[in-house]
Amino acid sequence: MNYFYIVMFLSMWTMGVVLLVFNRKSNFWISLTLMTGGMASFAFSIHLTIVPFLLPRGWLTPTFSSFLYQLSVVAMTVYFYLFPFTACMGALWLGAVRTTKKKALISILLFIPAVLVGGHHLLKEPWASFDISHFRSWAGFYIVLSLVFYGIAFKREKEFYTRKNKKRVGVIFTLGTLFAFVTDFVGFRSLTMGEWSFELKSNGTWKYNVVVVLGLVAVIIFYLVKNGFMGIKLRIEREKRDLSMRALTMGVSILNHSIKNEIQKINYLTEKTEGYIHTGQTNKSLQSIEQIHSVTAHLLDMVGRIKDKADDIVLSETQVGVKDIFTAVLEPMQPLLESRSVRVAVMQEEDGELVCDTMHLKETLSNLVQNAVDAMDPEGGTLTLRTVSAKRYYIIEVTDNGCGIPKEQLGKIFEPFYTTKKNAYNHGLGLPYCVSVMRKHGGRLTLVNAETGRGTTVILHFPIQRFKISSELSVYTPSMPMSRSVNRF
Structure with a gap:
């Protein structure tokens, strides 16, 4: 007792x-x-x-x-x-x-x-x-x-x-x-x-x-x-409600951000298709239409999995070729790259397959490429996608020679809703989403050489166990015409 x-x-x-x-x-x-x-x-x-x-x-x-x-x-x-x-x-x-x-x-x-x-x-x-x-x-x-x-x-x-x-x-x-x-x-x-x-x-x-x-x-x-x-339960329930509202707001904003990017691609492809039709280039117009189908399919897949992006990202993993991912990301963006006069170089030290969530990785790379393009000068620039197989990590680098990132912004760009883009269509959710995707893959996202006026390199680190070697080095370097740029992030 x-x-x-x-x-x-x-x-x-x-x-x-x-x-x-x-x-x-x-x-x-x-x-x-x-x-x-x-x-x-x-x-x-x-x-x-x-x-x-x-x-x-x-x-x-x-x-x-x-x-x-x-x-x-x-x-x-x-x-x-x-x-x-x-x-x-x-x-x-x-x-x-x-x-x-x-x-x-x-x-x-x-x-x-x-x-x-x-x-x-x-x-x-x-x-x-x-x-x-x-x-x-x-x-x-x-x-x-x-x-x-x-x-x-x-x-x-x-x-x-x-x-x-x-x-x-x-x-x-x-x-x-x-x-x-x-x-x-x-x-x-x-x-x-x-x-x-x-x-x-x-x-x-x-x-x-x-x-x-x-x-x-x-x-x-x-x-x-x-x-x-x-007041304890009331406070707990209020905090849960606030958290749900923040998750819902972030999810809707991320969806809005992604839809904006995809619609932009569709607009460019539609303009190209219209031009091909008027000039009688049937084969090229059909290719552009196929690219539009690819963009809309990606958009529907992303909308169908909005809960993953609004709340907690849940991976649906498959083994996919890295070259295929790059192609799936770059081809729909080709009209945009052409209009902005951006040269693209893809350099793979080792080709192979990556165990990943294809949809989320494509969306991540699309966000990074879009950011890189937005950082370019009006005269154009160079975008480089490079892969490196290291001891512990399989690395994908996205490098541009654009305007870079001011030092005072480096500590903020990964915060949700922080953006320096001065328009109503950017919500500052691209990079936070990319970071979340990489964490779910057991990897990380880092920035290097992000100096004002010297461009930026974004590095995706995947655990080396996720990469399977299949062939030798390849280089892809298409040239694109010119266009103007806007601020990065």
Whole structure:
């Protein structure tokens, strides 16, 4: 049975910390009530459980023994002289008085008697001996006042759910403080704590504190799970709701960002197809139409898997040729590259296949190529896709000779919704999405040589286990005509 006293103070202190962590401003005094209320069971635990456990094992040195003894006396002093006051404050700050200034003033005034009574004990009475009759009346005054404050707080509250919450708090803490007052402040006549024994004169009802306190803790936990308590569940649900809204907003923005890129490709391809038709180049127009089909298929695949991009990316892995991925990314973008006068060089030290999510990797590379193109000067530039097989990683590099990235922006470009592009179609989600894709593949994305005016290299690091060698080096260097550029990222 003595072990239950450990459970008592641990459960009360845990509840106090939980309430304090979730809403320190509103729950401060309620948390303090639980913490000070657990001091008595903590003191009894030292005498009845902890010391009897340590003593026969020879772990209780004289210094440690003296420390534990003094600690138990301090805990009992805090309980007798501060618990009634904190219980009263918990009721006051629940809403009995509306303005903070009035609450603070009343708190200071009510703290004075607790200080005087406690100070009298420390100065005039034996340190480890408590005559309950000396402070019983003041304890009763605080407990009665707490009941009044709870009643006022409940009566003043008009909002339905807050009123229900205050009713639960009032009932639980009223029962708890009333029972503690009856058993410990009325039931006790005197307590003298020795090392290691104590002399307690009481009616014995304090032994039932275990059942009542643990029962009240169980009720609090029940309300936490079912209906919420002291705003905790409300806050958790609000945070979940906010997180869901942020995920939804980000998902819609990412989809918008990706759709914008794909529609841009379709516009370029449509213009090219129209030109081919007018000039009678049937074969080239058919090729452009096939490219449009490829873009729309990718777009539909991406829309079908929007949850993966809005919430958590889930990979659907296959083994695909790296050259095929580059072709799938570059061919739909060829009209854009031509219009921007961008030369493209693809250099593979070793051709092979990569175990990856094809859709997400294509989208990642499309984002990086689009960023690189946007960084080019109006006179055009060079975009290089290069692969390297290293000891630990298979690397894909995307390098441009564009405007680069200012140093002051390097720490921000991976943040969601951060963008330097001055138009309504960019949401700053391209790079954060690319980083997420690489992390899901067990790799990482890094930037090198990202200096203003010197271009940028983005490196995708894949675990080497994902790459399977199949053939030899290849180089792909198509030339494209000119166009103007906009800011990167």
